[in-house]
Every structure is written in C-alpha cells, then in structure tokens.
Amino acid sequence: MAISLKGVVKRYGPVTAVDGLDLDVPKGVCFGLLGPNGAGKSTTMRMLTAQTLADEGQLEVLGYELPRASKQARLEMGVVPQLDNLDVELTCRQILTVFARLYRVSRGERSAAVQRALEIANLVPRADTIVRELSGGMRRRLLVARGLIHRPRLVLLDEPTVGLDPQVRQELWSLIDNLRAEGVTLLMSTHYIEEAERLADTVAVMSHGRIVAEGPPAELVRAHAGEQVIEVYGSPDRLAEVSELATSRGWSSRRSGPVVAIMRAESLDGEAPEGVRRPANLEDAFVALTGEQIE
Amino acid sequence: MSARAVTAGAPKDRAPAARVGRLEPAALAGVMSRDVSIFGRYWKATTFSSIVQPTIYLLAFGLGFGSLLPHVAGMKYVQYVATGVVAVAVLFSSAFPGMFNTFVRWQFQRTYDAILAAPVDVEELITAEMLWISVRAGVYGLAPLLVGLAFGLEPAAGMLLVPLIGFVAGFGFAGFGVTIAAVAKTIDNFNYVTSAVLTPMFLVGGSFFPISTLPPVIRALAQINPLYHCVQLVRDASLNALGVADLGHAAVLIAFAVLMWRLAIWRLGKRLID
Numbered sequence: 001m002a003i004s005l006k007g008v009v010k011r012y013g014p015v016t017a018v019d020g021l022d023l024d025v026p027k028g029v030c031f032g033l034l035g036p037n038g039a040g041k042s043t044t045m046r047m048l049t050a051q052t053l054a055d056e057g058q059l060e061v062l063g064y065e066l067p068r069a070s071k072q073a074r075l076e077m078g079v080v081p082q083l084d085n086l087d088v089e090l091t092c093r094q095i096l097t098v099f100a101r102l103y104r105v106s107r108g109e110r111s112a113a114v115q116r117a118l119e120i121a122n123l124v125p126r127a128d129t130i131v132r133e134l135s136g137g138m139r140r141r142l143l144v145a146r147g148l149i150h151r152p153r154l155v156l157l158d159e160p161t162v163g164l165d166p167q168v169r170q171e172l173w174s175l176i177d178n179l180r181a182e183g184v185t186l187l188m189s190t191h192y193i194e195e196a197e198r199l200a201d202t203v204a205v206m207s208h209g210r211i212v213a214e215g216p217p218a219e220l221v222r223a224h225a226g227e228q229v230i231e232v233y234g235s236p237d238r239l240a241e242v243s244e245l246a247t248s249r250g251w252s253s254r255r256s257g258p259v260v261a262i263m264r265a266e267s268l269d270g271e272a273p274e275g276v277r278r279p280a281n282l283e284d285a286f287v288a289l290t291g292e293q294i295e
Numbered sequence: 296m297s298a299r300a301v302t303a304g305a306p307k308d309r310a311p312a313a314r315v316g317r318l319e320p321a322a323l324a325g326v327m328s329r330d331v332s333i334f335g336r337y338w339k340a341t342t343f344s345s346i347v348q349p350t351i352y353l354l355a356f357g358l359g360f361g362s363l364l365p366h367v368a369g370m371k372y373v374q375y376v377a378t379g380v381v382a383v384a385v386l387f388s389s390a391f392p393g394m395f396n397t398f399v400r401w402q403f404q405r406t407y408d409a410i411l412a413a414p415v416d417v418e419e420l421i422t423a424e425m426l427w428i429s430v431r432a433g434v435y436g437l438a439p440l441l442v443g444l445a446f447g448l449e450p451a452a453g454m455l456l457v458p459l460i461g462f463v464a465g466f467g468f469a470g471f472g473v474t475i476a477a478v479a480k481t482i483d484n485f486n487y488v489t490s491a492v493l494t495p496m497f498l499v500g501g502s503f504f505p506i507s508t509l510p511p512v513i514r515a516l517a518q519i520n521p522l523y524h525c526v527q528l529v530r531d532a533s534l535n536a537l538g539v540a541d542l543g544h545a546a547v548l549i550a551f552a553v554l555m556w557r558l559a560i561w562r563l564g565k566r567l568i569d
Binding site: 012046049050051052071072074079083084086090094097098099101104146 | 315321322324325326328329332333336404405406408409410411412413414415416567568569
C-alpha cells in the first residue's frame with residue numbers, strides 16, 4: 001500500500017473534521033477522494049504530510065509511520081496544494097531550483113531536474129518570468145511541476161483544478177493521466193464529479209469525515225444509482241407530487257432545481273412517472289450515498 | 296546541532312536515496328537559498344536605506360547635538376553615536392523582518408505551507424529564516440560604521456568583530472520578531488510591539504545617550520535590554536576597548552539568542568502544525 005490510514009480522527013474544538021477514517025491506497029493507481037466542501041478532504045491531505053496531526057488512529061505513507069517518520073515520507077512524495085502558495089517574487093526557474101534543493105536533488109542533477117519540470121509544466125519559454133506575471137493556468141502548472149521536481153513515486157493533489165477554466169483543466173487532466181501511465185501513485189481530492197470519473201481508477205466518497213463508499217466509478221454508479229435514471233420536469237406542484245410518490249414507493253430520488261431524478265429506473269417496471277431516461281452517473285451515486293448536493 | 300537519523304523501516308520495493316535527520320544543513324541551505332534569491336530583487340533598496348539612515352542619524356545627532364556636547368562618556372559624540380547606531384541598525388534589520396516576513400510568508404503567501412510539505416521541519420524552517428536575517432543584520436550592521444568613518448570615526452581592528460556581534464544580537468531579535476508574528480492576530484498588532492517594546496528599547500539602549508544619567512529604575516531595566524548589551528559590545532570593540540565586562544555582555548546576547556530561537560520555534564510551530 002502506498003497510503004494506509006486506520007481509524008483516523010481529527011477534531012477542531014467541537015468540530016470533528018475527520019471521524020474514524022479508514023483508507024488504503026494501493027501502489028500505482030489514481031485514487032480519487034470525492035466529497036463536498038467540508039467533508040474533511042483537505043484535512044486528510046494535510047495529515048498525510050504531517051502538517052496536521054491526527055488525534056487518533058494510525059497513518060502510514062510509503063511504509064513510513066506518521067508523524068514520526070513523516071520527513072522521510074515527504075522526501076519521497078510530491079504535494080500539489082489546493083491554494084496557490086508560489087513565491088510571487090521569484091521566477092519559475094528560481095522556485096523550481098529552491099524546491100530541487102529542499103527535496104535534496106543533488107547539485108549535479110539540479111539543473112536537469114529544473115529543466116525537466118519546466119518541460120512538464122510547458123513553461124520553458126517562461127522559465128525566467130516572475131510568477132506574479134504568469135496567468136492562473138501557468139501558475140497552476142508550475143505548482144504541479146514544483147511537486148514533481150524530485151520524481152516522486154507518490155503525488156498528493158488537493159483539488160488540482162479548482163477555479164480553473166475548462167481548457168486549463170483539460171491540460172492538467174492529461175498531465176495527471178501521464179503521471180499515472182508512468183506508474184506514479186496519485187491521491188487526488190476533488191469535489192468535481194467529472195474529474196473523479198475521468199481520472200480515478202478508484203473513488204472513495206467522503207462525507208462528514210469518513211468514507212461512505214469506495215470502488216471503481218462505474219461500480220459505484222451501478223451499486224448506488226443503478227443503470228438508468230428518470231428525470232421528471234414540471235411545475236413545483238408536479239415535482240412535489242413525484243417526490244412524494246418516490247418516497248412512498250421507497251425509490252431513491254433526488255430533487256435538483258427544476259428536476260426530480262429517480263434512480264434505478266430500469267427496475268421500476270412501468271410504475272415510473274413519465275420522464276426523460278438517461279444513464280446513471282457518478283453524481284447520482286454520490287447524492288444517493290451522501291444525501292448531499294454537489295455544485 | 297546533531298543530525299539524528301529518523302529510524303523507520305525502509306520500504307521494501309526500493310531503498311531510499313537519502314536518509315533525513317534533524318536540523319540538516321541541506322534543509323537549512325535550501326530554505327536560505329530562497330531568501331538569497333528574493334534578496335537579489337531588493338538588495339539595492341536595502342543597501343540604500345542602510346547607508347542613508349545612519350547618515351541622517353549622524354547628521355542630526357552627531358552634528359546637531361555634537362556641537363553642543365562634544366564629548367559623551369569620554370568619547371567624541373560622533374564616535375558615541377556611530378557605534379550606537381550599529382545596534383539600532385541590527386535591531387531594526389532583524390526584528391522587523393522577523394515580524395513582517397514571517398507573517399506575510401506564513402499567512403498571506405502561504406510559502407511556509409509549501410516548504411513544510413517538503414522534507415523540511417518547522418525547526419529547520421525557522422532556524423534557516425533566522426539565520427538568514429541575522430547574517431544580513433550582521434553585514435548591514437557595518438554600514439553605520441562605514442558612514443561613521445566618513446564622519447571622523449577612527450578605524451580600529453575591533454570593528455572586524457562587529458558583524459559577529461550583529462549576527463548574535465540579530466539572531467535573538469529575529470527570534471523575538473518571529474515569536475511576535477506567531478502570537479499576533481493581525482499584522483496591525485505589530486504596532487503595539489513597535490511602539491511599546493522596540494522604541495523604548497532603542498531609546499534606553501545607550502545608543503544616543505549614556506544610560507548612566509537615567510533614573511536607577513530605568514538603569515536596572517536597561518540591564519535586561521539586549522540592545523544595551525549589543526551597544527556596549529559594539530562600542531568597546533569599535534574603539535579597541537574590550538574588557539572583562541564585555542564577556543558579560545556577550546553572554547547575555549548569546550543567552551538571549553538561544554532563548555528566542557527556542558521560543559520562536561515553539562510558538563510558531565504550534566501555529567504551523569495544527
């Protein structure tokens with residue numbers, strides 16, 4: 001296992017951010033931690049670098065027990081944070097050089113490592129530009145490259161594409177896909193369903209500080225939302241009526257805006273109300289699992 | 296500063312390239328290399344103000360007061376002020392970066408979060424930041440002496456000790472600044488410290504006038520003012536008048552530096568790792 005957490009608890013005063021979390025991330029997979037804001041994803045990520053200390057439970061990263069041997073674990077993994085924490089006063093090359101040193105890349109290999117990272121980030125022509133003058137997308141690519149400077153075998157990505165426009169998101173997705181193809185283990189937290197669906201081999205759905213379901217995206221969908229979903233549109237009165245019907249029959253349904261969606265439409269045997277049928281997706285499964293809406 | 300190895304079982308699939316320990320030179324050098332890169336952007340402004348400020352002090356106090364009282368404590372007033380201003384320069388060039396740089400990098404730029412996600416511990420991060428600030432303070436502490444030479448201060452071999460004195464005192468003041476940054480709720484809180492601690496500290500530190508003329512209570516307080524000991528040490532070194540009393544001054548500065556170092560790591564560590 002690349003990451004193994006058992007019974008991990010983290011409390012902030014009366015708030016329990018992580019509540020008995022068990023998580024095993026095998027080597028070589030892209031593992032998605034999916035959950036709404038406040039589910040405890042970022043706290044979990046910070047615990048993996050020992051920047052947040054757990055109140056209870058066992059944590060192991062790359063075979064090292066945290067927090068005791070966390071420094072050794074950090075040496076061998078890369079981190080891409082959710083918040084941009086680049087040094088705005090430095091150039092791309094300077095930032096990468098500093099982090100090459102922090103990650104103990106030997107003097108002889110440092111400039112090659114920096115060059116390689118610039119190429120990964122597609123920032124070679126901007127190598128000597130000050131970060132303040134880079135676009136949002138470039139800065140995010142630089143953040144990713146910074147976390148890869150020492151060729152880590154495990155990379156933590158905390159909401160890697162939050163706040164990015166669709167084109168930049170696509171660029172980052174192919175970058176992440178390439179890493180997985182190289183055999184790097186990835187743990188990615190996200191609250192974008194599509195991101196988890198597209199990139200993750202395994203998704204763990206997190207809610208209120210614990211994992212409520214785990215598996216390959218397609219299996220999660222089948223297990224928790226079935227094959228098909230019926231979407232019923234109509235007036236508020238009609239929607240309320242349909243919701244009531246679903247509840248009385250014990251159908252799993254959800255209301256989002258002007259639609260009521262009923263899961264497992266394939267098993268309703270003609271009792272289903274009129275509506276539009278579509279294949280079930282991870283969002284349906286997510287809502288069925290957590291009862292929470294996401295973006 | 297021993298490199299105590301972390302004892303953890305090696306992962307089975309490959310042996311790690313390096314073993315990391317505590318207070319590693321590589322981590323300190325890495326963090327400081329960042330400071331050096333940033334310094335490359337603003338060294339001109341820093342150097343300008345480090346020359347202009349003591350020049351103004353010497354013009355205002357040295358020539359202004361100096362014409363009224365040519366001798367203070369048995370030395371020419373320009374000698375007195377030029378050596379006193381060294382300590383003031385060290386104080387300001389270490390306490391302020393300790394407070395402001397720490398707060399900005401930690402709270403606004405989140406640089407410290409990025410560094411601590413790399414194999415760098417809180418102790419290494421803070422030690423490296425303090426080392427950088429104090430090396431710079433020691434070097435820039437020479438500026439008032441250079442200006443003083445232009446105003447008639449006589450060169451002395453002991454002046455070569457001034458960067459070392461500035462380094463030790465600067466390390467303590469930097470640690471003080473980091474500690475303040477760690478306990479401050481907002482950056483505006485620094486005003487309390489600047490007006491209630493730093494300003495009195497430098498006024499009754501013996502930089503501009505001897506504390507021997509002050510009431511006994513303030514004289515007693517001056518004994519626990521690290522700046523006072525820094526002033527005395529710099530003055531004695533610069534005038535080739537080092538004596539036994541200076542061992543005491545040096546001891547106070549070293550104790551202050553060590554105390555502030557551990558205090559800074561403890562207080563900021565509690566805020567950086569939650």
